Each structure stands twice: as structure tokens, then as C-alpha cells.
Amino acid sequence: MEQNVILREGYTRLKKTRTLFIGGLLTALIILIGVAITLGSADLTVGESYLAILAGLFPGTLNAPDLATTIVWDFRLHRVLFAVAAGLGLAVAGCVMQGILRNPLASPFTLGIASAATTGASIAIVLGAGVAGGEYLVIGNAFLFALLAALAIYGMARYRGIGSETMVLAGIAVMYLFSAVTSLLQYVGSAEQLQAVVFWTFGSIDKSTWPKLGIVSLVLACTIPYLIYRAWDLNALAEGDEVAASLGVPVERSMIVFMLIASLLTAVIICFTGTIGFIGLVAPHITRMVIGGDFRTLLPASGLVGALLLLGADSIARSVLAPQVLPVGIVTAFLGVPFFIYLFLNRRNA
Amino acid sequence: MARLSVEDLSFAYRDREVLRGITFSVAAGEVLGLVGPNGCGKTTLIRCIDGMLTPRSGRVLLQGQELRTMHRREVARAMAYVPQSVGNQTSSTVFETVLMGRRPYLNWTVSPADEEKVAEALDLLDLRDLALRKVSELSGGERQRVMIARALVQETGVVLLDEPTSNLDVCHQMGVMEVLRGLASERDLAVVIALHDLNLAAIYCHRLMVLSAGTVYGYGAPEEALTEEMLRTVYGIQAVVKRDLSAPYMVPVRPGHPAGEV
Numbered sequence: 001m002e003q004n005v006i007l008r009e010g011y012t013r014l015k016k017t018r019t020l021f022i023g024g025l026l027t028a029l030i031i032l033i034g035v036a037i038t039l040g041s042a043d044l045t046v047g048e049s050y051l052a053i054l055a056g057l058f059p060g061t062l063n064a065p066d067l068a069t070t071i072v073w074d075f076r077l078h079r080v081l082f083a084v085a086a087g088l089g090l091a092v093a094g095c096v097m098q099g100i101l102r103n104p105l106a107s108p109f110t111l112g113i114a115s116a117a118t119t120g121a122s123i124a125i126v127l128g129a130g131v132a133g134g135e136y137l138v139i140g141n142a143f144l145f146a147l148l149a150a151l152a153i154y155g156m157a158r159y160r161g162i163g164s165e166t167m168v169l170a171g172i173a174v175m176y177l178f179s180a181v182t183s184l185l186q187y188v189g190s191a192e193q194l195q196a197v198v199f200w201t202f203g204s205i206d207k208s209t210w211p212k213l214g215i216v217s218l219v220l221a222c223t224i225p226y227l228i229y230r231a232w233d234l235n236a237l238a239e240g241d242e243v244a245a246s247l248g249v250p251v252e253r254s255m256i257v258f259m260l261i262a263s264l265l266t267a268v269i270i271c272f273t274g275t276i277g278f279i280g281l282v283a284p285h286i287t288r289m290v291i292g293g294d295f296r297t298l299l300p301a302s303g304l305v306g307a308l309l310l311l312g313a314d315s316i317a318r319s320v321l322a323p324q325v326l327p328v329g330i331v332t333a334f335l336g337v338p339f340f341i342y343l344f345l346n347r348r349n350a
Numbered sequence: 351m352a353r354l355s356v357e358d359l360s361f362a363y364r365d366r367e368v369l370r371g372i373t374f375s376v377a378a379g380e381v382l383g384l385v386g387p388n389g390c391g392k393t394t395l396i397r398c399i400d401g402m403l404t405p406r407s408g409r410v411l412l413q414g415q416e417l418r419t420m421h422r423r424e425v426a427r428a429m430a431y432v433p434q435s436v437g438n439q440t441s442s443t444v445f446e447t448v449l450m451g452r453r454p455y456l457n458w459t460v461s462p463a464d465e466e467k468v469a470e471a472l473d474l475l476d477l478r479d480l481a482l483r484k485v486s487e488l489s490g491g492e493r494q495r496v497m498i499a500r501a502l503v504q505e506t507g508v509v510l511l512d513e514p515t516s517n518l519d520v521c522h523q524m525g526v527m528e529v530l531r532g533l534a535s536e537r538d539l540a541v542v543i544a545l546h547d548l549n550l551a552a553i554y555c556h557r558l559m560v561l562s563a564g565t566v567y568g569y570g571a572p573e574e575a576l577t578e579e580m581l582r583t584v585y586g587i588q589a590v591v592k593r594d595l596s597a598p599y600m601v602p603v604r605p606g607h608p609a610g611e612v
Binding site: 004005007008010011014229231232235236238239240241242243245246247248249250251288289292293294296 | 397401402425426430433441442443446451454465466469470473482504
């Protein structure tokens with residue numbers, strides 16, 4: 001009996017560590033949001049940033065300078081929050097994919113979803129053809145193609161029998177196919193079009209607006225609580241299809257639902273940002289190393305790590321060559337590649 | 351009534367028939383060993399019983415209730431599955447991996463009673479000191495005990511195991527089988543184990559079912575099922591079966607070298 005109490009206390013400590021980690025991440029994110037808002041040509045202090053945010057939230061109650069409030073609310077806050085939302089969504093999508101496919105390298109990028117979005121964007125840029133008009137031509141195409149890739153992977157997996165290996169192989173096949181189409185479009189496109197396509201693949205949060213942030217937030221709000229609600233099923237699937245089935249999880253249906261949600265999350269983010277690599281791959285890994293694999297805490301914590309990483313990377317992208325802004329995709333790759341290599345080496349050692 | 355009954359079960363992958371007319375039953379407290387050469391259909395049979403594969407015909411009954419008519423959660427409360435001791439990529443701790451066995455009973459939160467059950471199972475399988483270690487860091491034998499502990503907290507009447515002793519040395523093989531045989535009688539479990547090692551199966555199983563090319567070749571106590579003729583017909587090998595020990599023991603003979611010669 002006494003032994004059991006000690007055992008359970010150990011688990012309770014683990015749960016506390018997780019809560020603390022999530023609390024720490026939230027605090028760090030709130031601080032980083034304040035710092036990120038100060039970055040730019042108009043000088044603002046962190047205190048002024050917070051005051052301006054609060055003044056916008058509760059008009060008339062706080063005495064913040066109008067100029068600061070305008071700068072924060074019209075120019076900076078949506079970009080900062082977009083980085084948070086995009087980082088969160090990409091990390092959660094990566095976390096789900098790695099879990100259900102039981103593959104540490106699975107992410108929206110290695111599964112061809114990002115490459116399909118690039119093809120969609122390229123078709124819009126080079127051929128001017130697309131499902132939507134105006135500003136939404138590129139966005140609409142990227143979104144549609146990302147979902148098409150997800151459906152293609154699903155279709156192949158369905159035909160061959162849904163298993164994690166099939167999905168990963170199908171994803172890689174899809175990635176090569178869409179990369180080839182993009183290369184072809186780049187080959188036939190003009191110099192300006194080529195530049196636009198290449199710039200799209202860099203990934204950037206420059207074009208964020210409040211409505212775009214609204215769309216992404218809505219999708220996050222609809223999907224992430226559902227994923228956390230089904231955390232036990234994700235835990236079981238991470239142990240293997242057969243184990244999950246014997247624990248009462250409807251394996252095939254769950255795999256499809258989780259894959260589609262992860263794809264939707266990815267599609268709705270990268271259609272606005274272009275290719276932002278490595279967040280979906282790296283954030284879940286970092287989190288898992290610190291707090292382990294229980295999806296009940298892994299999902300929200302990975303999301304917060306992703307948000308911190310992308311906001312951090314965007315802040316670096318904006319300050320390194322200020323007033324020039326580097327595409328954030330380049331910065332995340334600089335952060336991500338060394339980590340990727342570290343993971344690879346670590347796995348070999350293990 | 352038998353805990354688990356399989357009646358005239360057949361299964362085919364597209365046009366290739368893998369199992370034909372399989373019938374057997376397992377009572378509470380009984381350990382049944384599924385043996386047979388590679389590709390004879392052991393794993394397929396386990397997967398059909400577990401509901402991962404849908405049989406072409408025949409029935410699987412759990413406590414007299416047909417598996418097909420039961421809800422997944424109901425099945426998960428009646429039958430547990432222990433996979434082969436292969437690499438575990440997840441970074442979960444031993445405690446959490448075992449806790450997952452409570453999934454058929456859990457909503458989202460974990461109650462102190464669930465934690466208590468996990469602690470008991472860890473204690474029973476001598477995993478106390480490893481509770482907060484990651485499963486991926488454990489040895490094959492320890493990992494296998496974790497999987498069995500998870501099946502135990504699932505509190506089912508039937509436990510299926512797919513080659514639980516592959517990748518284990520003889521000491522750990524015996525350790526795992528000893529635990530299973532003990533649990534079967536203490537907790538009145540019906541245990542079905544797919545095994546490669548015929549001698550191990552003969553020592554620890556109450557009955558053996560020999561599968562050959564998807565059909566039942568023999569079914570009975572180890573003394574009846576493990577025969578020289580069976581080894582010749584099913585495995586295509588010459589062997590001597592020694593019967594002077596507590597369980598029959600087979601010794602393979604090199605082709606062209608009569609028994610007893612080295």
C-alpha cells in the first residue's frame with residue numbers, strides 16, 4: 001500500500017512539472033508578445049505596448065497615447081498574434097501527425113501538404129488561374145491544393161490499407177509529385193513570376209491582417225479543443241494501431257479524422273504565410289523531450305512552444321536587418337536545421 | 351461457458367485464403383498456445399479475434415456474446431491485446447503506458463482509483479522502480495512486462511498475446527511465461543498466446559493448437575499435440591520428442607544425422 005502511494009506521488013510530481021511547464025510557456029509568450037510589439041521604426045517600450053493593447057481592449061478606461069494605440073492595433077498586434085496563431089497551429093498539426101503516424105519525421109512538410117500548397121500558389125502566380133479572385137487567388141489555390149494533397153494521401157492509404165507506413169510513403173510520393181509540378185511552373189514562368197513563387201516558398205507573416213488572423217483563429221478554436229478532448233485516443237494510437245484497437249479506439253476512422261484536422265490546420269495557415277518549415281517538426285520534439293508524450297499536455301504545450309518559436313523567429317527576422325524584414329521561413333529553417341541534425345545524430349546514438 | 355470461443359472462422363486477404371474452419375474455445379484460468387510455422391496464420395488469427403481483421407465467415411464469442419454485435423469499448427473491457435516486444439518509439443513513462451490500459455474506462459481525467467490500479471499492476475509485475483522511466487529506455491523483458499501490466503489494468507477476462515517472448519533471452523522468456531501462467535490462475539484469465547518456441551509452449555500452456563497452412567492440425571494437451579509426426583508433417587523437420595520430463599520436450603535432428611549422433 002505504502003509502495004503504491006510512493007508510486008502515485010511520482011506521477012503526481014510529473015503532472016505538476018507539466019502544469020508548471022505550460023504555465024512557464026504562457027508567461028514567456030505573454031512577455032515575448034510585449035517585446036515583439038516594440039520592434040519597428042516607431043519606438044515603443046514594452047510597458048507602452050501592453051498599455052496600448054489594454055487600451056484597445058477596454059476603450060476609455062485607460063489613458064494610453066493615441067499614436068501608440070494606433071501603431072499597436074493597426075500595424076503590429078495582428079502580425080504578432082498571427083505569428084502566435086500560426087506557430088500554435090503548425091506545431092499542433094505536426095504533433096498530431098507524428099503521434100498517429102508514429103514517425104518522428106512526420107510533419108505537414110514531409111507529408112507533401114506544404115509542397116502541394118506551393119504548387120497551388122505557383123499556379124495562381126504563373127498561370128493566373130485559381131478558384132478565387134483578387135487577393136485571395138494565391139491563398140485560395142494554396143488552401144485547395146493543400147487539402148487535395150491530404151485527400152490524395154488519404155486515398156492512397158485507403159486503397160492500400162490505412163497504416164502509418166502507407167501514409168508516410170504516400171505523403172512522400174505526393175511531395176515529389178507536387179514539387180515536380182512547381183518546378184515545371186517555375187521553368188515556364190517569367191523572371192518576375194519566378195521571383196514571386198520563390199518568395200512565397202520562403203514563408204512570411206508580412207501580409208497578415210485582422211480578417212486573416214480571424215480565419216486562422218476560428219479554425220484553431222474549432223479544432224484544438226476537439227484534439228485535446230480526444231487526447232487519450234491519440235495516446236493509444238501512438239502505441240500502435242493494434243494496441244489502440246484493443247483499447248477500444250476506432251482506428252481507421254480516428255486516423256482519417258486526425259489527419260484531416262492536421263491537414264486543415266496546416267492548409268489554413270500556410271495558405272496565408274507560404275512555407276514556414278520546421279515549426280511542425282521541431283516544436284513537438286522539444287516539448288516531448290521536456291514533458292513526455294501524454295497528448296493531454298503535449299498538445300497544448302507543443303502549441304505554445306510552436307507559438308514561441310515562430311514569434312521569436314519572426315522577431316529575429318524583423319530585427320536582424322531592420323528596417324529590412326527577412327522572410328520568417330528562412331529564420332525558422334536556420335533554427336530548425338541544426339536541431340534536425342541533432343535529432344538525427346541522437347537517434348543514431350540511441 | 352467458455353470465456354472465448356471461436357467457431358468455424360475463415361479469413362482471406364483478397365483471394366488468398368489464410369484461415370479455414372478454425373474452431374476452439376478457452377476457459378477461465380486456461381492458457382492456450384497457438385503454435386505453427388511462420389506464415390501458418392497465427393498472427394492473422396489473433397487479429398481476427400481482436401477485431402482488427404474481419405473474418406470472411408464464422409464467429410468470435412466473448413462470454414457467449416458475439417464480438418461483431420459488441421461496442422468497441424465493451425470489447426476493450428472484455429479482451430486485452432499484448433503486442434510483440436518490439437521497439438517502442440513513444441516517450442511515455444512506464445506509469446503512463448500502463449495507465450493507458452484504463453482507457454476503456456476513462457473519460458478525460460484520471461481518478462485516484464485508476465492510479466491505484468496502475469500502481470498495483472506495476473507492483474505485481476515488479477516494475478515499481480521503473481515507474482517513471484521512459485518505456486523506450488527499457489530492455490526487451492522489462493518492456494514486455496509493461497505491456498502485460500497494461501493488459502492487466504484493462505481488467506479483461508481474455509488476454510491475447512502475439513509472440514510475447516520473441517526477442518527475449520531464455521531467462522526473460524521464462525519470466526514472462528511464469529507471470530502469465532500465474533495470472534491466468536490467480537485472476538481467472540483466459541489467455542491465448544501465439545508462440546514460436548514449442549518447448550516453452552509445452553511447459554506453460556494447458557493446451558496447444560497447432561496451425562498448419564491456415565487450418566487446425568492438432569488441438570489438445572501438450573502431450574497430445576507435440577508429437578514427432580506433427581513436427582514432420584507441419585514443420586517438415588525430423589525431431590525427437592522426449593517424454594521423461596514434466597512436459598514433452600522436442601529436440602530437432604539434423605537431416606542425415608540419426609537421433610543421438612552429434
